[in-house]
Amino acid sequence: MYTITLRPSGDVLSCRPDETVLSAILRSGASVAFSCRGGSCGTCKMRVIFGQVEHGRCSAVVLPEEERESGWFLSCQARVLSDATVELTAANKYRVLTWLRQLSSRPQMDSDLSG
């Protein structure tokens, strides 16, 4: 399990190695802009400041090589390979859903059950 710190909110969330950054953010009890979930629309684009990401399959038009090199990634496809700090902009429309955040900060029932 890796830790992702979001800027500028400072929110910290956990991300499994096998889940995308988008799914980790949604699972943390927040909403964030995304659309096609296929690596082709660019709605969920974010930038990694520290740490490593594996980009997954993304359109070369929506995420050109030079953007990858400066840290941009599509969160619906990307997985982190280390703890990471990710910078969000207004375009990401990040918003904590208080009620959901309270639920997701409780111990995970499913992991208890699977023992």
Added chain:
Amino acid sequence: MPYRISRLGLVEVRSLDLDRDLDYYLNVLGLQLTAREGKTAYMKGWDERHAYSFALTESDRAGMVRMAFRTVDPEDLDYYEKRLKDFGVKYDVIPGDYRRGRTLRFAAPSGHTVELYNEMDYTGNILPGVNPPPWPEGLRGIAPPRLDHTLVTAPEPQKAIDFFQTVLEFRVSEMLVAPDGSTIAAWLWQRPAPHDLAIVPGKPGGFHHAAFVVDSADALFRAADVLAMHKARIDYGPGRHGITRGTTIYFFDPSGNRLETFGGYTAYQMDPDCRAIRWTQDQMGPAVFYYSQELNETFLSVYT
């Protein structure tokens, strides 16, 4: 003026991962595989009688490669070739490609590659040609019977609409009109259905969606179930369009191309003298999404 185009015969779309996406197209959307040739897979709906209507080609991006319209008669291809010449449209003649005869290929002012052809191998649908049952058993996924239409984007929609109307003799079934009277978007037809092609504002060559027929309310909700059971990304629906009256689900393939199930069973049939229905810009919400009565954020901004 006779009908010279029988249908939208083929849409070719790009895939970021052909193996992954082909599995989706065959088992979730539920098309029939005609063949896989290198980096392209050719498919069709179960009720289509020609060799294929949809092609998926691996690439480093998503989006449309081309759209192709089938003419009613072989002579109609010559007729259109003359019109392309008369209007000074540059075109290439493809002598024949995968299971298809002579094809005219040209660029529309919208930036799309458009083709006209008449001959494609007649394979029949997957039912017997003699004493057939009404539908085949053992289909997988949504299993639409056929491709219906496509919607694309153009930086100057009016120019693209003029091209399809004037050079290719499409007619306008419905249009979205700005307060100054200019056309924002248009729905175009040749076969007597609400549309074979629609054009909305956006980048050159943009692909908004390709739609497959889902022809009952039962099938519509079953399609939504199939998508959700496979955790496919649904963009909107099930719902209904004000424009065309058709029922709809918008959803994305795994590469982020938008697809639609289109229910023409709630739509109308065109007659040659039908005049275009007009929608005013202030009613754009219900024009597109009749029940929610507002455009979602992705309708005009997210496409490949």
